Amino acid sequence: MRSVARQVVGLLGGLGILGCASAPGPDHDPSDGPTSLGPNSSWIGDAQTSDWPFWPQALRIHPLTRLAVDAKSGRSIIEVRLEFLDPEGHTTKGVGQVRIDLAAGGSGADSPPIATWNWDLRDRSVNKRFYDDVTRTYLFRLKVDSLELGPQPELRAYFLSAAGPRLQATHTLRVE
Numbered sequence: 001m002r003s004v005a006r007q008v009v010g011l012l013g014g015l016g017i018l019g020c021a022s023a024p025g026p027d028h029d030p031s032d033g034p035t036s037l038g039p040n041s042s043w044i045g046d047a048q049t050s051d052w053p054f055w056p057q058a059l060r061i062h063p064l065t066r067l068a069v070d071a072k073s074g075r076s077i078i079e080v081r082l083e084f085l086d087p088e089g090h091t092t093k094g095v096g097q098v099r100i101d102l103a104a105g106g107s108g109a110d111s112p113p114i115a116t117w118n119w120d121l122r123d124r125s126v127n128k129r130f131y132d133d134v135t136r137t138y139l140f141r142l143k144v145d146s147l148e149l150g151p152q153p154e155l156r157a158y159f160l161s162a163a164g165p166r167l168q169a170t171h172t173l174r175v176e
Helices: 001-023 124-130
Strands: 058-061 066-069 076-085 096-103 112-120 137-144 154-161 165-174
Touching: 001 058, 058 124, 058 137, 058 154, 076 096, 076 154, 096 137, 112 137
Parallel strands: none
Antiparallel strands: 058 076, 066 076, 076 137, 096 112, 096 154, 154 165
């Protein structure tokens, strides 16, 4: 008796699946463009405009930024972590150009840079390579000569957003 009931349930379930598979799809032809509502609607066009609400509005050099030693080469490196914030103060990715200057520090903002590094975060492969999912920051490892560092080296980060805004941040590096 129980096996007959299982067979009936299995048969009805199989018919239900076949019924779903043969149900007609939506009347929308994707070649006509996106629909105004529903799963075929598209937000991609909006994301490519300057009206996108999540463009970075602030930049900070994250407190995890530090002076370290590369285990392989023994050279000093600065692990710079840049964090972009949207208008609501939430972390977001940045699309644009990044420049980081290292200055000896101690003599004010007018001290000339010791070194400068540049990256183009408009290139998706570059953007992906430097983005750290765990900290939601961009991690740049800068090789430096520790003899050039003053007692209070200063990092200056500049960002030119693909949407137009220019952002900057400074951070005094701890040297132990």
